[in-house]
Amino acid sequence: DTEVTQTPKHLVMGMTNKKSLKCEQHMGHRAMYWYKQKAKKPPELMFVYSYEKLSINESVPSRFSPECPNSSLLNLHLHALQPEDSALYLCASSQVRLAGGFEQYFGPGTRLTVT
């Protein structure tokens, strides 16, 4: 199974809402990632979890809160978002290797619209 799944596929939320994005993989990967992608731009890294511990936070605003409950699951909790946070949110996973030689498997993404 080389699939990364993400739910929901689409999400519309108001600026006062609290919502969560979910990601799951069963490839035995011990690194998981959240990316944000705006239209016609490359994926922009937000967070990296390695062995269920947060290893990289790319100075993401605190209205985004990641969580890694176990080695297969990754969540992104959203609260008090701004309209400029509207984007495609991608989850990815990979093995953990030296010197960063790790191909990443991306999920289909959650298309988020903040109104």
Next chain:
Amino acid sequence: GQQVMQIPQYQHVQEGEDFTTYCNSSTTLSNIQWYKQRPGGHPVFLIQLVKSGEVKKQKRLTFQFGEAKKNSSLHITATQTTDVGTYFCAGPNRKGSNYKLTFGKGTLLTVNP
């Protein structure tokens, strides 16, 4: 920090024509990866190059890693409409004791049938 520059930003070709996208890094890379993202889709891993001067082929796609391991290219021979999408190169970038991928800005390929 390390930057990965990719050109061209856009390329429109007639079906059957060849296509090349180029990637350059400001620093030597331990490896470079290529991803394809179809319109409305998500990035899909294509290949990883590790060795200096390495050349790998996947059917009509040829990937090269430069001798100095600072540049790479993807060449598609005789494009087809199924090749449409954005092609990203990505290199590992060290952050503390961890690594992350730094993506180039991508080349959007459109193919006229």
